[in-house]
Structures are given as C-alpha cells and as structure tokens.
Amino acid sequence: MFRTPLNELCRNAGGRMVPFAGWEMAVQFEGVIAEHKAVRSSCGVFDISHMGLLKLKGLGAKDKLQGLVPSDLHRIGPGEAIYSVLLNEGGGILDDLIIYDRGQIAGIDELFVVINAACVAADTAWLEQHLSPQGIEISDQKTTGVLLALQGPEAAAKLQQLCGEDLSGLPRFGHREIEINGSKVFTARTGYTGEDGFELLLSREVGCWLWGQLLADGVAPCGLGARDSLRLEAAMHLYGSDMDANTSPLEASLGWLVHLEMPLDFIGREVLEKQTAQGVSRRLVGLQLQGRNIARHGYSVHHNGELVGEITSGSWAPSLELPIALAYVPPALAKLGTQLSVDIRGRQEAAQVVKRPFYRAN
Structure with a gap:
C-alpha cells in the first residue's frame, strides 16, 4: 500500500484513511457533506498525490500523441490544456486524461499528462509501446512530489495570498509556473469539482508546507468522499465506473471529445466513424x-x-x-x-x- 507525502499530515488533520487504487487515502475529514459545502461556498484542498503525472518529451511530441486520442490536440498551444481519452483499437476508453502543452523546453517539445491512479502502470506501458519507438521519452514527472487540488470560489484569492502573483489572467485549462515559498510550482487552472480551482505539482517539502498554510488559513481539508459527490454533481465521469475499455466516448456521452473532422488518424477512429454513422x-x-x-x-x-x-x-x-x-x-x-x-x-x-x-x- 502506497502512502502520499501528506499521509501523516492528513491523519493529523483528522483524516479517516482507506485503501484506494493501491494507496492509503483520506476518505473524509470533518465529513463528506461539510467538505462538499466548503468547496461550493468557499474553498477546500485535496491531496491528489496518488494521481499519475507523466512527462512526454521529444520532437513532435504532440503530433505523435495525436495518434492515441480522438481530440484535436492542435486546438491548444503552449500554456493550454485539453481533456481527452486514450482509446484502444475497439474505440474503448483505456483512461481519461488531461494533456498540458508545455511548448518547447530547451528546444524540445514537452507535454505533461495527468492520468488516473489505478491506470498509471497500464497507461505508461501503452504510451511507451506506441511513442517510445517514435523517439518520445516518457518519464514520471511527479516522482516523490505532491499533487494538490485547491478548489472553490475562493481558491484564487487563497493561492494569490501565498504566491504573491496575480492569477486572474490564468484562464480555465491554462497553466504556468508560479513561485511558492521560493520554489517553482507547476500550476494549472483545472479540477474535478465543477468549481474554479487549481491543481499544483510541488516538491515534498513545499507541498507539506503549503498544506499546513492552507489549513491554517481556514481552507477545509477534503477527502475522496467529497471529491466524488462534487464531481458527480458536475457530471464528471469516474473511470472504471462510468466508462471503461468496453465503452466508447460516444456511448459515454463524451462525443464532444471526438473530432472526426480533423484529417488525422488515431487508434479507434474507424469504430467511432461507424458508431457515428450507425448510432450506438x-x-x-x-x-x-x-x-x-x-x-x-x-x-x-x-x-x-x-x-x-x-x-x-x-x-x-x-x-x-x-x-x-x-x-x-x-x-x-x-x-x-x-x-x-x-x-x-x-x-x-x-x-x-x-x-x-x-x-x-x-
């Protein structure tokens, strides 16, 4: 059973720990409804360090990843992100993911990809199978670090107080690096709650510091229970429940992710074209x-x-x-x-x- 760097701090905050996707995670702190309402009315913070974060690096990284997803990745540019799904040959969903275009780092194309905890090994193997032969390097970007989700209508104000930067110009699904406690932190305006918010990649040390600062500032620690009720109200899919490898995005009412108008091939395209023509x-x-x-x-x-x-x-x-x-x-x-x-x-x-x-x- 894996434990996140925040495990002890979650316990100290009253977190009730349960097994989840091979990790020991807090299911609740004060209570699911209280945490849910805190996110809807003010702000809550989630330890999401169990999630996977991969870095894809190499010439034409975005063009090569395009062959694995049905969404047109050229709709985003550096500093932008897109929600999509990995498909198998039958058009089934292997996982849902967020793809962040980092542009060129030292002259080499770079993407970040956030994936579900239970799918990390399978997704990594799938990406390596298809992308490594094309010269794309795939690595664990999170390593021993911390992933936090700061969510709610007060999330921007709370984060600005701690980083001293104006975040008003960072749009939904935008991302950039900000400085927190002297460290550069990858920050994206994304989330899984239906509210405004941010997801942040931090070192272990800075992540533990930020968790403590947020709780001291009155931000509610939130667990998996509230995360699930919040995402369901927002009708956001849960992989393994609402979709799986035997479900196509058209069946899962995710047709808006399928961009058949682009003249590019991707795994599963033929099946989706047939479903579009004949129905599901x-x-x-x-x-x-x-x-x-x-x-x-x-x-x-x-x-x-x-x-x-x-x-x-x-x-x-x-x-x-x-x-x-x-x-x-x-x-x-x-x-x-x-x-x-x-x-x-x-x-x-x-x-x-x-x-x-x-x-x-x-």
Whole structure:
C-alpha cells in the first residue's frame, strides 16, 4: 500500500484513511457533506498525490500523441490544456486524461499528462509501446512530489495570498509556473469539482508546507468522499465506473471529445466513424430520483417494468438536496424528461432523465 507525502499530515488533520487504487487515502475529514459545502461556498484542498503525472518529451511530441486520442490536440498551444481519452483499437476508453502543452523546453517539445491512479502502470506501458519507438521519452514527472487540488470560489484569492502573483489572467485549462515559498510550482487552472480551482505539482517539502498554510488559513481539508459527490454533481465521469475499455466516448456521452473532422488518424477512429454513422446501442444519461433513496453503482434501471440499463454512479447531491445518478440506457430512452425507475433493494424508485451537469457553478 502506497502512502502520499501528506499521509501523516492528513491523519493529523483528522483524516479517516482507506485503501484506494493501491494507496492509503483520506476518505473524509470533518465529513463528506461539510467538505462538499466548503468547496461550493468557499474553498477546500485535496491531496491528489496518488494521481499519475507523466512527462512526454521529444520532437513532435504532440503530433505523435495525436495518434492515441480522438481530440484535436492542435486546438491548444503552449500554456493550454485539453481533456481527452486514450482509446484502444475497439474505440474503448483505456483512461481519461488531461494533456498540458508545455511548448518547447530547451528546444524540445514537452507535454505533461495527468492520468488516473489505478491506470498509471497500464497507461505508461501503452504510451511507451506506441511513442517510445517514435523517439518520445516518457518519464514520471511527479516522482516523490505532491499533487494538490485547491478548489472553490475562493481558491484564487487563497493561492494569490501565498504566491504573491496575480492569477486572474490564468484562464480555465491554462497553466504556468508560479513561485511558492521560493520554489517553482507547476500550476494549472483545472479540477474535478465543477468549481474554479487549481491543481499544483510541488516538491515534498513545499507541498507539506503549503498544506499546513492552507489549513491554517481556514481552507477545509477534503477527502475522496467529497471529491466524488462534487464531481458527480458536475457530471464528471469516474473511470472504471462510468466508462471503461468496453465503452466508447460516444456511448459515454463524451462525443464532444471526438473530432472526426480533423484529417488525422488515431487508434479507434474507424469504430467511432461507424458508431457515428450507425448510432450506438446505449448512452450515458443523468437521472434525478424522485424520492430520497440513493441509486448505487450496479443497480438496475427499468422502463415500463422492463430492464433497460444500469446505474454507474449515484449519490446524494448536497448542493441540490436530492439523489442523482448516471446510468446507461438505450438511446430512445435518453431524451430529457423520460420517466424510468431504479430497483433499490427490491423497490422500484421513480427517476427522470435530466440535463447534465446536475449542478453548475455561478
């Protein structure tokens, strides 16, 4: 079981530790709902040091990575980032990732790629298989460092106080290096909560210092529980639950990531072209349950008494004070307003297909 550099500090802050993707991580501190509401109303900080951060370096790094993702990487330039997915030959999603264009460092093209903790070994092997023969060097950029996510409407103000830099000009999905406590820190305006915020790569020493400074400044330490409820309200996918290697981005309602108009080939393109022409057999939708019972992963979805799908993620939505879920259903039932039901412990609970995201920050 791996432990992040912040493990002891999380314990000292009251974190309840649980196993997650081979790591010991805090699932909560004060409590999931309290942490969730802190991020929505002010600011919270997450230890996300279990995530993978790879550096891709070499001539034409972006052009060569283009062959592995369906999104047009030339839509971004240095200092910008894009959310996308790695695909297999069948158009299935191997992982979702954020790709950061670092431009040229010492004359060599460089990208950062953030990947899911459970997929680090498989993703690294996949990238090495396809990119290393093309001269792209792939390395662990995080090593023994710390990854922090500072999220919420007060995140920029809190970070500016500590770095002394004006961050107002850093756009959503923009990134740059800032100085914190005398060290250069890779900082991106990205997150997994539906709020404004930043994700930061720091050395072990500076990461531990910043964690302490933020908590002393009243920022709420937040765990995996609040991270999950926040991302679900924002209808952000969880790899392994809402999508996997047998799910295409078109099925997962991630068609906006697929840029078939670009005249470039990528793994899985032929399958996605066929699905675009012929349609898919299922689609991920958002559900709002009519009662107060929560639809959990794996619960069955029904229409007029017939089994039609399955819940992939479900939770109580603290910001909305009602239960929400994501589920796969046939395309004919994916229309907004469609009335369905979910089998919860033997009872059929009414549910309705609703617009995603369930929650949108002001």
